Amino acid sequence: MSDTQAIETKAAVPRFMRTVPAPLLTPALEEAIPKWIADGPVALEGVREAAASALRLTGLPHSGSEDFSFVRTGEFLPHLGPPAAAALARLAGGLPSRSDIERQLVTEARESYLVLVDGVFVPELSKPGPDFQVARLDTVLPALSRETRDAFIEMVAGETDAAAAMAVLFAAEPVHIRVAANAAPASPLLILHFSSGSSHRTDAALFYQGDTLSESRILVRHAVMARAQEHPPEAGSKATGSMQNAHTLALLGEGASLKFMEAGPLQAQSFDSEADAAGPQAAVTAKAIHFGKLTVRLLRDSRLLAVSAHTGSRLTRNSFSVDLSGEGAEAEVNGATVLTGSRQSHNFVRIRHLVPRCVSRQQFKSVAADQSRSSVDGTIYVAPAAQQTNAYQLINNLMLSDEARADSKPRLMIHADDVKCSHGATAGKLDPAQQFYLESRGLPPSQARALMTVAFIAEVLEKSGKTGEGFRDGLDHALLDSLKNRLPAESANRPKGGLNG
Amino acid sequence: MTTATSYMLEVKDIHATIGESEDLTQILKGINLSVKAGEVHAIMGPNGSGKSTLSKVIAGHPDFKVSKGEVLFNGENILELEADERSRKGIFLGFQYPVEIPGVNNAEFLRMAYNQRRKAEGKEEADPLDFEEILDSKMKALDMDSRYKERSINEGFSGGEKKRNEILQMAILDPALAILDETDSGLDVDALKVVAGGINRLRGPGKAIVLITHYQRLLDYVQPDVVHVLSGGRIVKTGGKDLALEVEKQGYDWLVK
Numbered sequence: 001m002s003d004t005q006a007i008e009t010k011a012a013v014p015r016f017m018r019t020v021p022a023p024l025l026t027p028a029l030e031e032a033i034p035k036w037i038a039d040g041p042v043a044l045e046g047v048r049e050a051a052a053s054a055l056r057l058t059g060l061p062h063s064g065s066e067d068f069s070f071v072r073t074g075e076f077l078p079h080l081g082p083p084a085a086a087a088l089a090r091l092a093g094g095l096p097s098r099s100d101i102e103r104q105l106v107t108e109a110r111e112s113y114l115v116l117v118d119g120v121f122v123p124e125l126s127k128p129g130p131d132f133q134v135a136r137l138d139t140v141l142p143a144l145s146r147e148t149r150d151a152f153i154e155m156v157a158g159e160t161d162a163a164a165a166m167a168v169l170f171a172a173e174p175v176h177i178r179v180a181a182n183a184a185p186a187s188p189l190l191i192l193h194f195s196s197g198s199s200h201r202t203d204a205a206l207f208y209q210g211d212t213l214s215e216s217r218i219l220v221r222h223a224v225m226a227r228a229q230e231h232p233p234e235a236g237s238k239a240t241g242s243m244q245n246a247h248t249l250a251l252l253g254e255g256a257s258l259k260f261m262e263a264g265p266l267q268a269q270s271f272d273s274e275a276d277a278a279g280p281q282a283a284v285t286a287k288a289i290h291f292g293k294l295t296v297r298l299l300r301d302s303r304l305l306a307v308s309a310h311t312g313s314r315l316t317r318n319s320f321s322v323d324l325s326g327e328g329a330e331a332e333v334n335g336a337t338v339l340t341g342s343r344q345s346h347n348f349v350r351i352r353h354l355v356p357r358c359v360s361r362q363q364f365k366s367v368a369a370d371q372s373r374s375s376v377d378g379t380i381y382v383a384p385a386a387q388q389t390n391a392y393q394l395i396n397n398l399m400l401s402d403e404a405r406a407d408s409k410p411r412l413m414i415h416a417d418d419v420k421c422s423h424g425a426t427a428g429k430l431d432p433a434q435q436f437y438l439e440s441r442g443l444p445p446s447q448a449r450a451l452m453t454v455a456f457i458a459e460v461l462e463k464s465g466k467t468g469e470g471f472r473d474g475l476d477h478a479l480l481d482s483l484k485n486r487l488p489a490e491s492a493n494r495p496k497g498g499l500n501g
Numbered sequence: 502m503t504t505a506t507s508y509m510l511e512v513k514d515i516h517a518t519i520g521e522s523e524d525l526t527q528i529l530k531g532i533n534l535s536v537k538a539g540e541v542h543a544i545m546g547p548n549g550s551g552k553s554t555l556s557k558v559i560a561g562h563p564d565f566k567v568s569k570g571e572v573l574f575n576g577e578n579i580l581e582l583e584a585d586e587r588s589r590k591g592i593f594l595g596f597q598y599p600v601e602i603p604g605v606n607n608a609e610f611l612r613m614a615y616n617q618r619r620k621a622e623g624k625e626e627a628d629p630l631d632f633e634e635i636l637d638s639k640m641k642a643l644d645m646d647s648r649y650k651e652r653s654i655n656e657g658f659s660g661g662e663k664k665r666n667e668i669l670q671m672a673i674l675d676p677a678l679a680i681l682d683e684t685d686s687g688l689d690v691d692a693l694k695v696v697a698g699g700i701n702r703l704r705g706p707g708k709a710i711v712l713i714t715h716y717q718r719l720l721d722y723v724q725p726d727v728v729h730v731l732s733g734g735r736i737v738k739t740g741g742k743d744l745a746l747e748v749e750k751q752g753y754d755w756l757v758k
Contacts, residue, residue, distance in 0.1 A: 431600075432563075433600050434600050434602045436562055436563065436584060437596065437599070437600045437602065437654075438602070438605075438610070439561075439583065439584040439585040439588070440560055440561075440584050440585070440588055440593075440594050440596075441588055441610070441614040441617075441670060441674065442585055442588035442589045442614050442617040442618050442621070442674070443585055443613060443614060443617055444585050444617070445583070445585065447613070447617075448585075451605055451610070451613075452602070452604075452605065454604070455602065455603065455604025455605045455653075456604060458604045459603070459604055
């Protein structure tokens with residue numbers, strides 16, 4: 001849009017590290033954790049202990065938690081207890097039907113997909129293809145190299161987000177996905193997270209291992225099974241609605257490349273059917289709390305491209321934690337959200353440059369209509385040793401309503417003196433000059449506004465390149481679809497530029 | 502046929518303002534202009550005389566308020582119509598400063614506009630392949646590289662490319678009335694010839710063209726039937742094409758007194 005401005009900061013500004021809040025867990029959690037670990041597979045003990053220690057160190061989120069600065073913790077805290085009894089009954093919510101799966105598939109991944117239901121991997125419904133080695137983590141962990149195991153455990157132990165730590169700790173069956181050295185699967189792997197609509201929290205944990213010089217693409221979709229219903233909350237629970245809590249950890253070996261594209265909660269259930277938007281599943285999605293986290297460690301010369309897009313829910317929070325741990329690594333993290341009604345979406349990004357000569361780029365774009373709320377809280381941390389870092393971050397908000405709210409917090413913490421870092425944020429309305437131009441060519445105001453809004457978001461989706469074209473086009477439609485009838489015909493007001501940073 | 506319908510465009514005593522109450526500026530102070538089908542009119546005038554405002558008032562720009570007068574298009578008062586409705590009735594405004602719209606593909610936008618026009622005429626949407634053919638032939642006539650199809654609207658276009666893109670849009674929409682606001686500014690001679698060729702191709706018995714220009718130069722290539730001089734929000738002189746030559750020679754001072 002016309003009022004895009006960015007603040008450039010090239011100087012090295014030493015800042016202090018954040019402090020960790022006082023560790024606090026509920027007695028119920030304290031009691032449940034050792035029992036849960038002791039009752040689980042022996043192979044998972046190390047990973048779960050690491051998650052538990054991270055959780056104890058971090059404590060449950062509270063109103064002052066930096067990780068949840070723009071999120072009202074009261075909305076999700078009741079969900080962060082030990083897993084409910086119902087959650088422990090494997091696949092109690094049933095399985096998705098063939099047609100449930102069919103309509104989530106995209107052309108490029110018809111022969112290469114994984115099905116998870118309420119966080120549980122269902123091998124009999126999955127078809128990972130020959131180049132992705134997929135198994136339950138407990139079955140493969142003992143056979144992994146010590147290096148890989150230690151790296152995963154270190155990533156888990158370093159977790160500072162309580163919900164993400166809980167996803168790893170309480171996921172009943174963490175999944176391990178591996179692409180072998182030098183392998184480059186022709187198709188992307190589509191990961192389908194189905195929800196049965198159950199009222200309890202569902203935890204999922206995926207461990208991705210991209211070996212040296214491997215090259216792969218992962219697409220993620222979240223869907224609700226057709227026969228899903230809204231369940232009444234369990235007796236004694238203060239939690240309402242469901243909560244999907246998923247954590248993906250990726251370890252990229254030397255020269256490995258991962259392109260990761262995730263469609264978060266969408267109003268439209270299917271990428272190409274408009275009729276779905278108002279269905280019962282859409283209601284389940286709207287009321288759900290979605291927490292997703294992607295944690296990536298990049299070794300020398302490895303590459304990450306992540307694009308995440310969704311239309312929000314009662315509360316959606318996406319978190320990205322990327323460690324550039326090997327020289328020459330490059331990470332690009334992008335997000336697009338289109339929010340209507342009273343939906344919320346919060347993005348939290350931490351990029352850590354730990355070694356010299358790495359590159360990171362971020363772009364987050366949000367469209368906020370009605371009374372929706374969005375936020376992006378992103379920090380680029382540059383360690384003292386990480387000289388010649390090149391890092392960039394931009395947050396753009398398009399406000400379609402005076403009652404919508406967008407918070408942006410682009411931040412740099414630079415401890416090295418030879419770096420190139422920039423960050424910025426903008427907020428604005430649709431440009432009336434552009435709107436008049438389109439209308440003067442005969443496009444009705446609603447079409448003109450939709451076109452401009454999609455153009456705003458398209459920049460982020462296009463960053464996915466050839467990651468999954470069918471997937472991207474579907475997402476594009478799904479995002480636009482959510483704005484149907486939400487782009488009032490009145491002329492746009494003069495834009496108000498806003499800077500934040 | 503009544504007198505009212507024999508003109509394609511009739512601007513009657515138009516007074517127009519811009520801005521809000523405290524900050525209101527009167528720009529047009531009683532403009533009268535009548536254009537018949539088949540005619541080419543040129544409107545000349547010094548900077549700030551109201552030429553661009555007149556074009557925007559006719560096209561329906563929301564920033565300008567008409568405080569008095571009416572604008573008839575084929576006998577119908579169009580002041581109550583929105584800009585998009587006026588466009589679909591066959592009015593085209595070529596912008597002096599076409600805006601860039603990053604992220605909106607030029608060819609796709611042209612197809613949407615073309616289909617809106619067809620819809621208004623009660624026709625079916627064009628087959629994308631048929632449209633592509635139309636687009637290719639119009640682009641060729643304007644000596645435009647096909648890569649302009651892949652780009653976003655006007656994004657990164659040079660001044661001349663933007664003007665060519667305006668004429669391309671005009672050619673695609675085939676309007677009854679084209680108002681071209683300083684389409685000649687910023688063009689070198691070769692580009693001017695190409696653009697003038699595009700304007701002349703539109704010319705015909707059912708079409709009317711209003712050229713807004715500072716200079717006589719464009720009028721060497723597109724011969725006007727009537728020339729008006731606009732100054733201080735009013736038309737101060739109307740004549741034949743000789744008037745443009747006179748203005749070129751003597752400037753505006755002798756008319757503005």
